[in-house]
Amino acid sequence: MIVAERKPFDEIKTALAGCRKVFILGCDTCVSVCMAGGKKEVGLLASQLRMSFKKDGKDIQIDEDTVERQCNREYMELVLSRLQDYDLVVSMACGAGVQLLADLSEPLQILPGVNTRFIGMTPQDGTWEERCRACGNCILGETGGICPVTVCAKGILNGPCGGTDHGKCEVDKDKDCAWTLIYHRLEKMGKLDNIRKDFPPRNHLVQCHPAKQVHEVYKGE
Amino acid sequence: MKPEIVIYCCANFSAVSEEDAEKIIPEDHAVLRISRLPCSGRTDVLYLLRSIEAGATMTMIVGCPEGQCQFVEGNLRARMRVRYANRLLAEAGLGEDRIQMVNIAPGDGIAFAAALRNVVARAREIGPL
Numbered sequence: 001m002i003v004a005e006r007k008p009f010d011e012i013k014t015a016l017a018g019c020r021k022v023f024i025l026g027c028d029t030c031v032s033v034c035m036a037g038g039k040k041e042v043g044l045l046a047s048q049l050r051m052s053f054k055k056d057g058k059d060i061q062i063d064e065d066t067v068e069r070q071c072n073r074e075y076m077e078l079v080l081s082r083l084q085d086y087d088l089v090v091s092m093a094c095g096a097g098v099q100l101l102a103d104l105s106e107p108l109q110i111l112p113g114v115n116t117r118f119i120g121m122t123p124q125d126g127t128w129e130e131r132c133r134a135c136g137n138c139i140l141g142e143t144g145g146i147c148p149v150t151v152c153a154k155g156i157l158n159g160p161c162g163g164t165d166h167g168k169c170e171v172d173k174d175k176d177c178a179w180t181l182i183y184h185r186l187e188k189m190g191k192l193d194n195i196r197k198d199f200p201p202r203n204h205l206v207q208c209h210p211a212k213q214v215h216e217v218y219k220g221e
Numbered sequence: 222m223k224p225e226i227v228i229y230c231c232a233n234f235s236a237v238s239e240e241d242a243e244k245i246i247p248e249d250h251a252v253l254r255i256s257r258l259p260c261s262g263r264t265d266v267l268y269l270l271r272s273i274e275a276g277a278t279m280t281m282i283v284g285c286p287e288g289q290c291q292f293v294e295g296n297l298r299a300r301m302r303v304r305y306a307n308r309l310l311a312e313a314g315l316g317e318d319r320i321q322m323v324n325i326a327p328g329d330g331i332a333f334a335a336a337l338r339n340v341v342a343r344a345r346e347i348g349p350l
Binding site for chain 1: 265266267270271273274309310312313314315350
């Protein structure tokens with residue numbers, strides 16, 4: 001999932017200066033799971049802002065709602081008509097959701113409420129770790145399900161480098177060496193021969209930005 | 222103006238009712254609203270902020286003593302949520318002690334009374350939003 005973190009409160013509050021009606025729109029998919037922009041986080045931000053503005057003696061209307069997925073047009077169409085009367089919409093979605101909202105609600109002023117950080121997973125409650133760089137050349141099948149592009153500080157495909165030290169990385173002694181992890185995983189899988197494979201340089205052509213993908217069924221004749 | 226105190230109370234602390242609390246703090250000194258939770262670990266940060274936003278001067282969470290939660294770590298989770306909620310309130314400029322967690326053994330009315338008096342006294346100092 002995409003992992004994000006909420007922007008600092010002061011940054012959001014400062015950006016709302018001059019507004020009279022503000023809508024906070026959450027996204028109940030990735031950013032909800034990472035506790036940054038889901039229904040509850042929208043409620044917390046709205047509550048904070050209402051109390052803060054009330055304390056400042058400012059009369060700013062703060063309304064809130066959350067859609068299932070802000071990066072999907074079908075869900076966004078359910079809420080768009082409600083946004084037109086607002087001076088500004090704070091989107092608590094990832095960067096993709098913010099941009100679709102901006103596209104669909106033009107010329108409405110949009111403010112991102114979170115900083116989008118990485119594609120990650122949840123090793124334990126409340127903790128998220130980056131595990132995928134969306135490089136477009138997945139070799140997890142060869143590396144025991146551990147991504148060297150992401151987990152290795154240097155992102156090297158043919159490791160380990162000379163900087164591995166008793167399973168730790170020379171870049172950061174608290175970080176595991178990805179290639180040591182891969183070695184031990186392959187050993188357990190009985191596929192240690194994979195470590196001898198020589199991976200060719202990554203094909204960066206598949207990482208042209210902005211990337212676009214169309215499903216075959218939707219390509220037409 | 223009478224401060225309003227919202228009290229979220231672990232169900233194990235079954236002796237407390239609003240009538241009991243009013244014997245400690247007379248009705249004309251503060252408005253007390255008690256809500257019973259199955260465990261203090263059910264405390265939700267959103268409930269805590271919304272209670273302050275809705276007019277409570279302070280919120281008090283009554284949990285079992287640490288190490289004695291029947292759900293093992295419910296009261297520890299409550300403590301962390303209270304800390305987070307106070308941080309959010311501080312960001313909003315409302316100070317960082319409007320929500321207070323107290324750990325009291327079930328049935329210890331004397332400790333509850335002391336904690337409640339402290340919260341009401343603090344609420345009188347900081348006043349409503």
